[in-house]
Amino acid sequence: MNSEQPLPSGESRRLPEPEQREHPLQGKRLKYAKFRKVIAIIMATLIPGLGHLFLGLFIRGLTFIVLLLLDIFAMLYVSSDGLRINIPLLILLGLFIPVLYFYNVYDVLQSADYMVRYRRKPDRYSRMDARGHQSSPFYAWERGLAFAVLLVAGGGLMILFRMKPRWLSIFFEDYGFLTLAILLILIGLFIFLREIVLSFKRKKLKERG
DSSP: OOOOOOOOHHHHHHTTHHHHOOOTTHHHHHHHHHHHHHHHHHHHHHSTTHHHHHHTOHHHHHHHHHHHHHHHHHHHHHTSTTSOOOHHHHHHHHHHHHHHHHHHHHHHHHHHHHHHHHTOOOOTTOOBOTTSSBOOGGGHHHHSSHHHHHHHHHHHHHHHHHHOOHHHHHHHHHHHHHHHHHHHHHHHHHHHHHHHHHHHHHHHHHHHO
């Protein structure tokens, strides 16, 4: 004899509800995350790095601020009295400001989208995302030693800009533009290769399902 009893129609519809039921605060958290995204973008358009600080990406935000200050100090040094003005170098340093500004806005947008998508705050000690995969590259800078190296190098450059040694003036007058152009090419190649590697990893993750 079959011991199973047919479930009432009401119960059969109520069984899957616990799996489909969402947390009552989930919608509010999503709206709050989207609101934070808008505020972060507005702050990033005002001052580079400020939007990252608002999102909790402190190291990333301070990096943009330090790079902006270094560029301003370099422009002031190149155009200072007693130094033969290197017009191409000055133009190149000036162009770096809008590049840094727009990349800062783009990076804030991408970081905020990541937080909205996975509904989580930045955690510099976390190496896994919500799917159990490698943590987003937006958080990699928060854990590395690169920011400490940047601070040491930036502080040393600021001291040299203030002391104005003769050898530094000769270097900027004769080789400043060439050095900065090569540095920008290397940075561009690094970003290009990095995007290729990231695209390859994304493709592998999609193939694995």
